[in-house]
Amino acid sequence: MLNVYDILETIRMIQDECLDIRTITMGISLLDCIDTDIDKACEKVYSKIVDRAHALVPTGEQIEKEYGIPIINKRISVTPISMLAAACPGGDPVKFAKALQRAADTCGVNFIGGYSALVQKGFSAGDEALIRSIPEALAVTDNICSSVNIGSTKSGINMDAVKLMGQIVKETAERTADRDCIGAAKLVIFCNAVEDNPFMAGAFHGVGEPDCEIHVGVSGPGVVRSALSKYPDASINELADIIKKTAFKITRMGQLVGARASKLLNVPFGIVDLSLAPTPAVGDSVAHILEEMGLEMCGTHGTTACLAMLNDAVKKGGVMASSTVGGLSGAFIPVSEDAGMIDAAAAGVLSLEKLEAMTAVCSVGLDMIVVPGDIAPETISAIIADEAAIGMVNTKTTAVRLIPAIGKKEGETLEFGGLLGSGPVMPVRQQSAAKFINRGGRIPAPMHSLKN
Amino acid sequence: MRAVVTVIGKDNVGILHKVSGICAEAGGNVIEVTQSVLQDMFAMIMLVDITALSCDFSELVDKMTNLGTELGLSIHTMHEDIFNSMHSI
Numbered sequence: 001m002l003n004v005y006d007i008l009e010t011i012r013m014i015q016d017e018c019l020d021i022r023t024i025t026m027g028i029s030l031l032d033c034i035d036t037d038i039d040k041a042c043e044k045v046y047s048k049i050v051d052r053a054h055a056l057v058p059t060g061e062q063i064e065k066e067y068g069i070p071i072i073n074k075r076i077s078v079t080p081i082s083m084l085a086a087a088c089p090g091g092d093p094v095k096f097a098k099a100l101q102r103a104a105d106t107c108g109v110n111f112i113g114g115y116s117a118l119v120q121k122g123f124s125a126g127d128e129a130l131i132r133s134i135p136e137a138l139a140v141t142d143n144i145c146s147s148v149n150i151g152s153t154k155s156g157i158n159m160d161a162v163k164l165m166g167q168i169v170k171e172t173a174e175r176t177a178d179r180d181c182i183g184a185a186k187l188v189i190f191c192n193a194v195e196d197n198p199f200m201a202g203a204f205h206g207v208g209e210p211d212c213e214i215h216v217g218v219s220g221p222g223v224v225r226s227a228l229s230k231y232p233d234a235s236i237n238e239l240a241d242i243i244k245k246t247a248f249k250i251t252r253m254g255q256l257v258g259a260r261a262s263k264l265l266n267v268p269f270g271i272v273d274l275s276l277a278p279t280p281a282v283g284d285s286v287a288h289i290l291e292e293m294g295l296e297m298c299g300t301h302g303t304t305a306c307l308a309m310l311n312d313a314v315k316k317g318g319v320m321a322s323s324t325v326g327g328l329s330g331a332f333i334p335v336s337e338d339a340g341m342i343d344a345a346a347a348g349v350l351s352l353e354k355l356e357a358m359t360a361v362c363s364v365g366l367d368m369i370v371v372p373g374d375i376a377p378e379t380i381s382a383i384i385a386d387e388a389a390i391g392m393v394n395t396k397t398t399a400v401r402l403i404p405a406i407g408k409k410e411g412e413t414l415e416f417g418g419l420l421g422s423g424p425v426m427p428v429r430q431q432s433a434a435k436f437i438n439r440g441g442r443i444p445a446p447m448h449s450l451k452n
Numbered sequence: 453m454r455a456v457v458t459v460i461g462k463d464n465v466g467i468l469h470k471v472s473g474i475c476a477e478a479g480g481n482v483i484e485v486t487q488s489v490l491q492d493m494f495a496m497i498m499l500v501d502i503t504a505l506s507c508d509f510s511e512l513v514d515k516m517t518n519l520g521t522e523l524g525l526s527i528h529t530m531h532e533d534i535f536n537s538m539h540s541i
Contacts, residue, residue, distance in 0.1 A: 002456065002499070002532060002535050002536070003539075004486060004497055006535055006538070006539040007456055007458060007497055007535055008458070009539075010530075010534060010535055010538055010539075011458060011528055015526075062510060065509070065510040065513045065514075066509060066510070066513075066530075066531045067530055067531050067533070067534040068513075068528050068529065068530035068531075068534065069530075069534065249538045249539070252537045252538050253534060253537065253538055255537065256533060256534060256537040320541075
């Protein structure tokens with residue numbers, strides 16, 4: 001039975017506390033588009049995406065109206081393109097990126113993710129060519145996202161790929177230096193990548209997924225912060241309970257929207273990703289939740305503990321609210337996309353090292369961090385290796401999305417605008433890790449990979 | 453199927469009349485209304501049966517939103533499922 005308090009609470013969450021559905025993402029398998037003729041393959045890719053997703057945006061808009069809840073992004077994730085590129089050796093993989101962009105324009109979606117390669121154990125046909133084409137692909141397209149999985153708990157870390165990705169990240173930033181290095185903001189390097197992630201830039205449609213499905217990514221840091229602010233004297237376990245209850249409500253909304261989209265589009269429902277995803281908007285910050293718990297500023301001592309509790313409580317609350325939880329599910333800490341993180345980084349309180357520690361207890365990794373433009377590619381590789389090691393050993397997903405600010409140095413800022421926000425250039429260590437990175441090879445999988 | 457219409461804003465003559473008029477025009481049957489006026493703030497929640505709507509639900513939403521803009525009120529029209537799913541197990 002409806003009651004007035006519940007109705008007003010929901011409306012307040014949406015109106016005042018920035019509650020929204022961050023994305024509905026349609027996962028589409030492109031395995032049946034493989035062709036030895038790259039032009040034919042591109043045409044098939046375009047046709048299949050448009051065939052499956054032409055109604056995605058209007059359906060999203062209809063659901064927005066029906067439930068009065070904003071759905072910020074409509075996105076598509078596809079099979080890693082390296083698998084299609086493998087069938088046409090010598091072809092330029094950028095053609096696939098252009099076909100994806102054409103499909104994104106036709107369908108009106110915000111992003112297509114899946115210009116990706118999975119190389120955790122080594123490069124197979126198509127992988128290296130695709131990775132080397134990433135800088136150009138991201139420079140000549142606007143809405144395409146790319147990801148590369150370079151490690152996993154099961155396989156260890158492919159250090160040759162780590163070395164290559166250091167160069168690719170730098171080159172991607174250089175190719176888009178005239179646009180605030182935006183290319184690098186669309187490229188993420190994973191360890192333990194998940195196959196049903198609806199969030200960008202890391203979304204791709206895994207080979208074990210069905211032909212087509214709908215995922216939903218919820219948001220709502222503002223709602224959690226606001227709920228906590230009503231209990232200034234509560235103990236930590238009481239706070240955890242409040243977060244669980246709030247996460248339950250947010251996730252139920254995601255489940256409702258996903259089920260509705262699945263029905264309207266006649267596509268199976270995949271997962272709800274119950275992540276707290278911040279935006280640069282006032283009142284939509286994960287950092288501010290941590291500060292509400294009692295930290296003077298995010299990044300100070302105690303931040304990792306607060307984040308660990310938050311991440312765990314979000315999962316516990318959300319898991320009962322959805323029939324299938326998946327994706328990354330937890331708290332995101334993208335620096336440039338979070339007003340509180342931006343302030344903390346600009347004040348020098350939030351350092352790269354602290355962020356690295358935080359990634360050991362939250363759902364992703366070093367995300368949307370702006371580093372000096374003169375950073376050595378080996379240093380980027382070393383940061384990727386550190387982060388991948390945390391993921392590999394802790395059996396969790398970690399990711400790196402660094403943006404080298406070409407031509408800028410510490411103290412300056414990159415402005416991306418929109419959901420991507422803006423980020424102060426953060427300092428990195430000057431001592432070289434080049435000898436370590438240039439060794440190549442593979443870091444063996446940890447002992448606990450041998451579970452069978 | 454039911455929808456919840458909430459109206460919040462400065463009290464004025466004829467708000468209930470106009471909102472229920474739009475419902476009637478669209479074939480929506482008003483089932484329940486709770487309303488209060490505190491000082492000069494008007495707050496109303498209306499439960500509307502939308503099973504036999506003569507137009508799309510989204511059209512009704514648009515008409516209500518436009519009325520809200522016209523009268524300077526905040527009017528939300530939402531399917532009841534969102535409240536049921538968020539607040540009950």
